[in-house]
Amino acid sequence: MFFTCGPNEAMVVSGFCRSPPVMVAGGRVFVLPCIQQIQRISLNTLTLNVKSEKVYTRHGVPISVTGIAQVKIQGQNKEMLAAACQMFLGKTEAEIAHIALETLEGHQRAIMAHMTVEEIYKDRQKFSEQVFKVASSDLVNMGISVVSYTLKDIHDDQDYLHSLGKARTAQVQKDARIGEAEAKRDAGIRVAKTKQQIEEQRVQVQVVERAQQVAVQEQEIARREKELEARVRKPAEAERYKLERLAEAEKSQLIMQAEAEAESVRMRGEAEAFAIGARARAEAEQMAKKAEAFQLYREAAQLDMLLEKLPQVAEEISGPLTSANKITLVSSGGGTMGAAKVTGEVLDILTCLPESVERLTGVSISQVNHKPLRTA
Numbered sequence: 001m002f003f004t005c006g007p008n009e010a011m012v013v014s015g016f017c018r019s020p021p022v023m024v025a026g027g028r029v030f031v032l033p034c035i036q037q038i039q040r041i042s043l044n045t046l047t048l049n050v051k052s053e054k055v056y057t058r059h060g061v062p063i064s065v066t067g068i069a070q071v072k073i074q075g076q077n078k079e080m081l082a083a084a085c086q087m088f089l090g091k092t093e094a095e096i097a098h099i100a101l102e103t104l105e106g107h108q109r110a111i112m113a114h115m116t117v118e119e120i121y122k123d124r125q126k127f128s129e130q131v132f133k134v135a136s137s138d139l140v141n142m143g144i145s146v147v148s149y150t151l152k153d154i155h156d157d158q159d160y161l162h163s164l165g166k167a168r169t170a171q172v173q174k175d176a177r178i179g180e181a182e183a184k185r186d187a188g189i190r191v192a193k194t195k196q197q198i199e200e201q202r203v204q205v206q207v208v209e210r211a212q213q214v215a216v217q218e219q220e221i222a223r224r225e226k227e228l229e230a231r232v233r234k235p236a237e238a239e240r241y242k243l244e245r246l247a248e249a250e251k252s253q254l255i256m257q258a259e260a261e262a263e264s265v266r267m268r269g270e271a272e273a274f275a276i277g278a279r280a281r282a283e284a285e286q287m288a289k290k291a292e293a294f295q296l297y298r299e300a301a302q303l304d305m306l307l308e309k310l311p312q313v314a315e316e317i318s319g320p321l322t323s324a325n326k327i328t329l330v331s332s333g334g335g336t337m338g339a340a341k342v343t344g345e346v347l348d349i350l351t352c353l354p355e356s357v358e359r360l361t362g363v364s365i366s367q368v369n370h371k372p373l374r375t376a
Contacts, residue, residue, distance in 0.1 A: 015035055050069055083141065
């Protein structure tokens, strides 16, 4: 015959040709009637209310603890299922639950005895983890796995926990007041920081705006410089270049004119020098000829020169008289008067002239006039 079971149940077939027995969790199996036997074991999760009343903790304070545990027979592990079948096959779920409960309660009491009330009260997670760890290592040998364990309640009959609660309440209230003061302080700091951040952001915005303004001003300055360069500098440079070229041309012209004038002066000087030289040579030649003539006709030549200059001397002597507007003559009472007197004075001067010439030159005009000329 075929037998089946759900996933929350396991079947164990023993008997003829079934050594060791066959264990099937959630499936079907063929069983020979009369020579083979089939048994079932529950794999349901069992909820256990683990109570430990008036257990003395490490400091001798009795407290009561209630924990909630979830346990079940592990059907997926063949070894654990085999161990569970050996221990619980043929037993009801209540009997299995009672065995597991007694085991858990014993471990819970042992853990309580090694901890203080404060440790259990303040760190329930630690207590639960220790009970879970110790109980799991023991129940796994029975084929039972502890799914979860949670500490449900702690109480005592001597108001020890109540006193701890008061102290804790006072501490909590103190912490609350401190926390409130710190919260207000932190809020004030945050508001101050927020204001500071807002001010910093405002200053930063001003800095950015100022930087943008500076950039705009720089762009405007650059634009004006380009405009100035296009409108003023370029024409000014062109005009300057033009003036420089004109100045250079005028300078070149002046230099050329100066050079031309210098050349003209040089040539004119050379011409004048040549003319002066020629005239000097001519005069020198003339003087040489005169000197030669003087050597030949010494006294006659000297007389000729003197006679040539006598009219000029007479002109120089009578010159002042011709330019006078009025002549006043003073007479001593004898001789002629008037124009004859003036003429006589002039003739007297001219009569004395040969004597003066003779004193100056040593040549006697009257003697030279009577000497015969010498020939070379």
